[in-house]
Amino acid sequence: MNAVFDVPLYPYQRHADQNAADPQRHQAVIVGAGPVGLALAIDLAQQGIETLVVDDNDSVSSGSRAICFAKRTLEISDRLGVGQQLVDKGVEWHLGKVFCDTRKVYEFNLLAESGHRRPAFINLQQYYFEMAMLERVRVLQQQGAPLQLRGGNQVTAVVSESDCVRVQLTTPDGAYDLEADWLIACDGANSPVRHALGLDFVGRVFEDNFLIADVVMDANFPIERWFWFDPPFNRGQSALLHKQPDNVWRIDLQLGWDIDRDAEKQPEKVRQRLEAMLGGDIDFQLEWVSIYTFQCRRMEKFRHGRVIFAGDSAHQVSPFGARGANSGVQDADNLGWKLKAVIDGSAPRELIDSYDSERIYGADENIRNSTQSTDFITPKSTLSRLFRDAVLDLAEHYSFARGLVNSGRLSVPCVYDDSPLNTPDGMIDGPSRTRPGAPCPDLALSDGYLLQRLGGSFTLLLLNIDRSTAVDDIDGALKRLVLDSSKDSTGALNERYLGSAKQAVYLIRPDQHIAARWSTFEPDAIRRALSRALAGGPAR
Amino acid sequence: MTLILSPNMTQPDPFYAALLSAHEGLSDAESQSYNARLVLILANHIGDFKVLSQVLDAAKVGSLGDDS
Ligand SMILES: Cc1cc2nc3c(=O)[nH]c(=O)nc-3n(C[C@H](O)[C@H](O)[C@H](O)COP(=O)(O)OP(=O)(O)OC[C@H]3O[C@@H](n4cnc5c(N)ncnc54)[C@H](O)[C@@H]3O)c2cc1C
Numbered sequence: 001m002n003a004v005f006d007v008p009l010y011p012y013q014r015h016a017d018q019n020a021a022d023p024q025r026h027q028a029v030i031v032g033a034g035p036v037g038l039a040l041a042i043d044l045a046q047q048g049i050e051t052l053v054v055d056d057n058d059s060v061s062s063g064s065r066a067i068c069f070a071k072r073t074l075e076i077s078d079r080l081g082v083g084q085q086l087v088d089k090g091v092e093w094h095l096g097k098v099f100c101d102t103r104k105v106y107e108f109n110l111l112a113e114s115g116h117r118r119p120a121f122i123n124l125q126q127y128y129f130e131m132a133m134l135e136r137v138r139v140l141q142q143q144g145a146p147l148q149l150r151g152g153n154q155v156t157a158v159v160s161e162s163d164c165v166r167v168q169l170t171t172p173d174g175a176y177d178l179e180a181d182w183l184i185a186c187d188g189a190n191s192p193v194r195h196a197l198g199l200d201f202v203g204r205v206f207e208d209n210f211l212i213a214d215v216v217m218d219a220n221f222p223i224e225r226w227f228w229f230d231p232p233f234n235r236g237q238s239a240l241l242h243k244q245p246d247n248v249w250r251i252d253l254q255l256g257w258d259i260d261r262d263a264e265k266q267p268e269k270v271r272q273r274l275e276a277m278l279g280g281d282i283d284f285q286l287e288w289v290s291i292y293t294f295q296c297r298r299m300e301k302f303r304h305g306r307v308i309f310a311g312d313s314a315h316q317v318s319p320f321g322a323r324g325a326n327s328g329v330q331d332a333d334n335l336g337w338k339l340k341a342v343i344d345g346s347a348p349r350e351l352i353d354s355y356d357s358e359r360i361y362g363a364d365e366n367i368r369n370s371t372q373s374t375d376f377i378t379p380k381s382t383l384s385r386l387f388r389d390a391v392l393d394l395a396e397h398y399s400f401a402r403g404l405v406n407s408g409r410l411s412v413p414c415v416y417d418d419s420p421l422n423t424p425d426g427m428i429d430g431p432s433r434t435r436p437g438a439p440c441p442d443l444a445l446s447d448g449y450l451l452q453r454l455g456g457s458f459t460l461l462l463l464n465i466d467r468s469t470a471v472d473d474i475d476g477a478l479k480r481l482v483l484d485s486s487k488d489s490t491g492a493l494n495e496r497y498l499g500s501a502k503q504a505v506y507l508i509r510p511d512q513h514i515a516a517r518w519s520t521f522e523p524d525a526i527r528r529a530l531s532r533a534l535a536g537g538p539a540r
Numbered sequence: 541m542t543l544i545l546s547p548n549m550t551q552p553d554p555f556y557a558a559l560l561s562a563h564e565g566l567s568d569a570e571s572q573s574y575n576a577r578l579v580l581i582l583a584n585h586i587g588d589f590k591v592l593s594q595v596l597d598a599a600k601v602g603s604l605g606d607d608s
Contacts, residue, residue, distance in 0.1 A: 372557050383563045383571045387556075397601045398545040403552045 003287065005127045008058040009134055012152025018176040026052045027343060029167060029180035031155050031193055034061065035126065036311030036328035037186030038133035042080045043336030045140050045147035046456070049343060052178075053137075054169060058151030060134070063288035064125035064214050067242065067250050068322035072413040072439065074118040075512070076333045079456045081139075082132045083118065089132070090122030091243050096225040098395075098407050102232060105395045106402045110410070115492040116442040117449040121410065123244050125214075126325065158183065158196040160305040182339060183307045186328075191313035197304060203297020204371065206318060208378045209255040211291055213270060214248050217284035221249070227407040229377075229392055233276040238377050238407075241277075248287055251277065252319075254378065261291050294318040296367045296374070302331075303356045310335060315363035320373040320408035323366040330413060331359050337456065337510035341534055346477075351535035354421050362414045369409045376406035413439045416513060423507070423529040426518035431499045440512045441496050446487065453481055456510045458530065463493065464503040465521050474527055509533055543594035 010033070017024040028044050030037045033055040044051045069086065077083040098106040110120040140147050156175070157168035165183040169176055185193035194201060221241065228239040237254035244250055253273060255264060263269060270289050278284065298315035302308060311328030335355050341347035379385035394401035416422065416437035425436055433441060443450040454461075459479045466482065485493045498504055507516040507529050516529035549555055563571050583592055 368557075369553070372553050375557070375560065381563070382568065383566070384560050387560065391556075393601060394599075398598065400545050400547045400549070403547045403549075404556055406553065406556070409553065 004131065005060050005062045008151065009060060009131070010055075010149050010151040011058045012150070012172055014171075014173055015148075015150060017178060018171065018173060023166065023177040023179045025164070025179040026050060026181070028052070028182050028184065028339065029054065029165070029178065030184045030186055031055075031167075032186035032188060032311075032313070033057075033130075033134075033149060033151075034186060034188060034311065034328075035066070035129055035133065035325045036332050037184070038130060038137065039076070039080060039329050040184060040186060040310060040332035040336060041147060041149070042082075042133065042136055042140065043332060043456075044339065045137075045145040046080070047336065047340045048146065049340060050146040051148070052180075053147075053149045054153035054155060055149075055151055056154035060127040060130040062127075063290060064127060064244065064248070064250070066126040066129070066322070066325035067123050067244055068326075068410070069122050069124055069129065070322060070326045070411040070413075071112075071116065071118045071120050072411075073326050073329045074122065075442070075451050076329055077132075078117070078452065079333075079512075080133075080136065082136045085132045085135075086124060086129060087118065087122060089128055089245055090124035091223060091245055092119045092122050093223050093225060093243065094120070095222070096227065096407075098227045098229070098405055099231065100229045100392045100396075103396060105229075105392055106405045113441075115444040115449075115490055117444075117451065118442070121322075123242060123250075125244055125246075125248065128245070129325070155187070155192055155196075158185075158193050158307065160197065160307050162305070165306045181306065181343070184335070184339075185307060185309045185313045186311045186332075187313050189312040189316050191309070193307065194299065194309065194313055197307065199299060199304065201297055201299055201316075203295055203316070203367070205295045206293065206374055206378065207257045207380070209257065209259055209261065209264075209291055209293055210319075211251075211253040211255055211264060211270065211273065211289070213251045213253075213274065213289045214244070214287040215251060215274060215284040216246070216248055216287050217278075217282055218247055219249065219278070219282055219284075229388075229407075231277075234273075239277065240407075249284075253277070255291070265289060265291055294374075296371045298360070298363045298367060301356055302359055303352055308335065308352065308355065310359075314359070315367065317366050317370040318374045319370075320377060321366070321370045321410055322408070323370055323411045326411040327362060327366050330362060331355075333511045334359055334362075347534040348536055354419060354535060358416045358419050358421075361416060361418070365414045366411070373406045373408045377408075415439070421509070421515055421533045421535065423516035423525075423532055426516065426525070427499075427501055427504060429500055430504065430517060430519075431496055434497050434506070434514055434517065436514050436516055438514050440506075440508060440514060443488075443492050443496060444490060445483070451512060454508055454512055455479070456512075458510060458533070459508045460526065461497075461504075461506040461508055462521070463497055463505070465505060467521055474523065474530060477530065478526075507533065541588050541591050543591050543598060545598065 027050040030053045041053045094110045096108045154170045156170050159166040165180045167178045223243045226241040240252035242250040302314045310331040317323045338351045379388045391404045422436035462482045501519045505518045515533040
């Protein structure tokens with residue numbers, strides 16, 4: 001089979017840098033063209049930063065790996081110019097069902113709140129996600145964006161100096177050196193950059209194996225997430241069935257720790273297992289099979305001088321909860337505007353340290369959630385199995401216990417409550433979901449959506465305040481958006497941004513997180529908050 | 541008072557994680573007696589015998605004997 005991921009999309013080409021006598025210098029070098037590296041590259045290039053992406057490979061992710069992309073990722077993708085493409089190709093789903101043995105014990109509905117442009121989740125093969133990003137890279141290049149992508153370029157050594165990062169690469173034509181103002185390691189869980197710098201990666205390894213198979217079949221299972229505890233076809237273990245585009249279905253079977261991995265990977269063996277699950281009369285083809293174990297861990301720090309880690313290289317979670325790629329894309333979202341501000345000199349370098357604190361906070365939340373799911377799905381002691389089974393027994397009868405059934409708490413963006421960039425809440429009685437640190441919830445406006453209007457720069461959102469007067473020294477740095485809640489018949493603006501307040505002013509960061517809010521318009525306060533959101537940078 | 545069987549915990553996932561970690565490192569016998577102490581403390585907190593009787597009945601579902 002000639003799968004999309006077998007096709008070279010950015011084959012190695014010799015570059016003039018390789019002939020140069022001295023190492024050539026680049027503003028930003030991104031190692032790894034996975035979902036995180038590509039998202040960051042697009043973000044930086046869209047802001048005019050000279051960006052070079054290198055990858056030792058030249059195609060998209062082999063096999064689908066990540067399949068669930070969350071709303072926040074789609075919103076970020078909108079900003080990067082690929083959101084619509086992802087949604088068009090993806091499969092939307094709302095319903096999740098949890099079975100124990102043959103009984104259904106629990107069902108959840110991701111019923112999206114109205115007024116959001118994007119659904120709570122879509123399922124999409126990771127290779128399609130990456131292909132959409134690669135197409136966007138090509139479009140940006142055609143438009144003259146300072147963005148390069150080099151396949152067949154393997155990073156073999158990295159040295160971080162105070163004023164630059166030295167990088168050694170190996171290509172089919174031999175080795176060459178480069179220099180970077182900033183190097184962002186998006187090189188995945190095994191991160192060679194992390195190894196090159198001798199950095200730690202500590203956490204917990206889960207002693208379990210999962211068979212993961214993407215099968216192509218013409219089945220009429222509903223488009224729902226089905227999760228089994230202890231099903232007849234996989235006794236004592238768990239199982240998952242989920243739809244992807246092109247009639248591809250994701251099947252996940254827990255195998256236990258003590259197995260012969262090579263034997264389990266044999267197509268006949270896999271087939272046997274799948275037939276037991278699907279019934280013998282369904283015709284299916286195997287698109288991709290892999291056996292994986294997983295770990296929950298992170299680096300102690302994500303920034304090391306001029307080297308910054310993002311995505312799986314910085315943190316790794318179990319797949320339950322779809323937090324890997326989703327959180328990595330949020331890393332990119334968090335880092336892009338900060339790098340831009342620092343490179344431009346409109347913020348001090350300390351701004352990058354806030355990437356470290358905010359995304360470590362996010363990683364810890366993701367690790368905590370996925371660890372808890374994993375403990376529930378694969379109980380590792382008699383006692384935890386006892387409680388797990390008790391919850392499942394009770395869940396069938398009592399709604400309280402359903403909330404304790406944990407087959408993966410699906411990824412939502414975190415609120416940077418303690419971020420040094422936040423200004424203390426100037427609207428204490430305002431809605432809690434829009435407190436400083438929170439990502440802006442979307443809203444339907446008469447002409448599009450709020451998040452579309454925010455775009456990717458600092459924005460002052462004025463609600464029921466008509467301020468035509470300019471504030472000289474901040475207006476250049478801020479975009480203004482004025483909204484009137486009396487014109488919003490849905491009431492969402494009131495509910496999400498005003499609460500009991502009559503009017504409000506929000507300062508919104510380029511990554512659409514809220515930096516500050518007040519119930520009155522005070523230029524001095526806005527000035528101070530903007531400066532704080534830039535880690536003390538000048539407010540102009 | 542009737543027994544609450546709809547969601548009532550403020551933070552279910554953290555509670556569940558804390559419950560399991562309280563058992564970490566205990567032998568089976570120790571876990572059993574820890575559970576017994578838990579039951580008694582929770583029962584005392586509930587107090588009302590009528591509610592406690594409902595608890596005793598409610599817990600009979602599942603593998604013990606199904607009442608549905
Ligand atoms: C079975 C499974 C299911 C998953 N399901 C989900 C899900 O539903 N939702 C979700 O959000 N996440 C999911 N994930 C996680 C997701 O796949 C990863 O989190 C995601 O791929 C991380 O992206 P990344 O860009 O950080 O790293 P990667 O995708 O690993 O990309 C790293 C890139 O770096 C390149 N590279 C490595 N070394 C070098 C080098 N020396 N020089 C140059 N380039 C190099 C590689 O070629 C690669 O292209 C799943 C993972 C697995 C395994």
